[in-house]
Amino acid sequence: MINKTTNQKAWLFVIPVIVLVAFNALIPLMTVVNYSVQDTFGNNLFFWEGTKWFEEVLSSPRFHQSFMRQMAFTGTILLIEIPLGIAVALAMPRKGPWVSVCLILMALPLLIPWNVVGAMWNIFALPDIGLLGYSLNAIGIDYNFTQGPIAAWITTVMMDVWHWTSLVVLLAYAGLVSIPDAYYQAAKIDGASNWAVFWRIQLPKMKRVLTIAILLRFMDSFNIYTEPFVLTGGGPGNTTTFLSIDLVKIALGQFDLGHAGAMSLIYFFIVLLVSWVFYTLMMRNET
Amino acid sequence: MSIELKGVVKTKDAETHIYETNLKLLKGGFNVLLGTTLSGKTTLMRLMAGLEKPTQGEVWFNEENVTGMAVQKRSVSMVYQAFVNYPSHSVYDNIASPLKVAGVSKSEIKKRVESIADLLKLTPMLNRMPAELSGGQQQRTALARALVKNAELVLLDEPLANLDYKLREELRDELPKLFAGSGATVVYATSEPMEALMLGGHTATLHEGRVIQYGETAEIYRSPNNLTSATVFSHPPINTTKVIKKGNELFIQDISCCKIDGGLKNLADGDYILGVRPHHLTPFSTDENAVRVKGVVKVTEISGSDSVIHIIFGDCSWVSESHGIHPYKVGETIDLFMNINQCLLFDVQGDLIPV
Structure with a gap:
């Protein structure tokens, strides 16, 4: 004993x-x-009230709409940021003095406070004084993100891509540099093409970090609030009102605490469930 | 296939990795490149494979100059210290990969993969992924990939270094047999002298980017042509000391001395370097002509049934390796014995003096 x-x-x-x-x-x-x-x-x-609020939220068209908007947004930015991040990481130098220059450049957007990013892009995109907005209009493209839903969407997506692709780049780069040189030599001796090296060696070797990158970007984009709030305020109309913006409107704007509470919990469980399913699927074959 | 390096030099950023090297490896033989880390083993292999181009000189396969030829066009396969396999492919697909690239038919691939898997005891693992294998199995898979290709030149870059002791011994026994039947010219890089001896074949000793000596492994071990080659090919390191020859006597550090006879008697008087392999320096001797060396014990290491005794002998630090357990105390003064006929004698430049 x-x-x-x-x-x-x-x-x-x-x-x-x-x-x-x-x-x-x-x-x-x-x-x-x-x-x-x-x-x-x-x-x-x-x-x-029991489950009344939950039933109300789940059957509310307004919730469905902001949920669909949210899914569309998250899907779009993942489809852009993950491949773009991998491409940039592949293009970055592996050794030499340019490595640190590239890494610092990549880290810069991540260091900027979120509301500053929103404000920056707001001013940048303004059709009358912003560099982007003014230039686009000057070359004959009718662009006004405060009025056109499509322009508002494109601007929000561009802002997110600008802000967060770096995170994917840094993670993918870390995965890439950890691949021993012997793998590339072996592939060369086998006569494998660059494409085969990417699919058979680099991508499988990056699987773990990419899983983390996708998870982080999924969770963060699902919770996105500050940047679209500063940029568009959820407008024009409701077109960029994502789940969190909608939630704040209900909780603090309308002070509908029961509804907002039920919505928060549903929201939370969606993030949890998707993340868990995704992680389990990706890590199924890992030892 | 015979492979020949003709005046090959490799420099990188003003740093010379390989000094001018001429080396011809025999067709179908087992060749060991023996040298410490950074002696240029890997660079030589990369040059042979075509992964790097020589700064100067030429690489010839048989009667063909392949210096500028791309690596995938040469008949080469390579195995590394790290276990390199395609991570998302099963063992079967990994072994089949070089054949697929070469465009071999499906039924032929199946036949060849299965026979190689059988040879390397991988048959039960064919459907597993590399991450689900032990280190030894992963390296067997990599070896199978190299074998299945039927390459004429097989380069093995310290393939056993990352394996544990048992597996290393097991694979080391199998390796020469595996390649013996294939007709391939095998080049095996290692930093362990004992490994070179066990593998047999031919050995090239390397030191700081230069090939010091090339020949039959046992021959190189028995009569290294200079001190560097002897140092590279000795573990524990070969013991050396300055000796003076006067007439038919040899003075070691002005104290111990012995009579010399045979061919050495005709040697000019003067300074020489004596090399004594650790296992020729023993705590006991029945030979009445044995030279006695008095030293102070620094460390005694006992490994199973062998003892390694480090002594301070004059201004030299010597090592003795002998059978049996001799638990000497640190600081104790002991006598060790050596037979002068087993020692190697070098001139002051380090070149061997043939007996």
Whole structure:
């Protein structure tokens, strides 16, 4: 038998973490759960509603629309950023003085605060004074992101691509440089084409980092708020009102706490579920 | 296929990796490139494969100058220290990959992959992915890929270095047999002298970008043509000391001395360098002509049934390797014995003096 010593002082070491996690995650989440199953009135009056809010959210056309918008946005930026990020990473030098120059250039967009990115692109794209907006109109393209839904979409997607492709580049680059030179030599001796080297060696070897890149970009783009809020405010109309913008409108604009609480939880479970399914599928064959 | 390097030089950014090298490897033989890290083994192999172009000189396969020929056009296969396989292909597809590129028919591929897999004991693993294999199996797969191609030149760049001891010994025994029947010229790079001896065939000793000596492995070991070659081909390192010859006597550091006879007697008087392999320096001797060396024990290492004793002998640091367990204490003064006829004698430039 092992003699176990009992020392209640050990709790002192655990308590800070428990307190931190409680205030950081558990209490806010439980507050949302609390709202989502009750009707909340002033003076802390609560009436039990059960699953009413959840049913309302799930059957609401407004939720469906912002959810579809969100899916379209996330799908679009993933389809652009992942291949573009891999392409840029492949084009970057592997050694020499240009490596650090490229890495710094790549890291720059990631260092800019999100609301600054929104403001930058807003001014950049303004049709009357912005460099992009003015130039496009000057060469005869009718472009106004504050009025045209398509222009607003393209601008939002471009902004996200500009801001976040670097992250994919850096992760893919890290995956690429970790491939031993012997693999390339072996492929050369086999007579494999560049295309075969990409599909058979580079892509499989980048699988892990790309999985992380896709997950991060999926979660971040699903939660995107600041940049489109500053750029378009969700407009024109509702065309760039993504889930989080819609959620804030309901929770703080309309102060519809029950509805917003239920929506938050559904939103949260969608992100969790998609991420889990994706990760499990990608890591199925890994040991 | 015979392969010949004619006056090959390789420089990179003002740094010389390979000094002018002339080397002809025999057709269908097993050749070992023996040298420490950075001695140029890998560069020589890359030059032979065509992965790098020589700065000067030519590479000839048989009677053909292949210096400018692209690597995939040469009949070459290579195995590396790292286990290199296509990560997303099964073992079967990995072994089949060179044949697919070469456009061999499906039924022929199946036949050849299966016979190679059988030879390398990979048959039960054919449907697995490389990540699901042990290190030894991954390297067997890489070897199978090199074998299946029936390349005329097979380059093995320290293929066993990343394997654990047991697997290394097992594969080392199999390797020469595997290639013996194929008719391929095999070049095997290693940094371990013992490995070269066990593999047999021919050996080229390399040192700092130069081929020092090339010939039959046992021959090179027995009579290295100079001190560098002897140093490269000795583990633990060969013991050396300055000796002076006067008449028919040899003085070691002005103290110990011995009589010499035979051809050495005709040698001019003067300074020489004596080389003693560690296993020729033993704690006991029944030979009455044995030379006695008095030294202070620095370290004693016991490995199973052998002892390696490091001693300080005058201003030299010597090593003795002998059978049996001799637990000497550090600081103890002991006598070691050597037979002068087993020693190698070099002139002060380091060239061997033939007996």
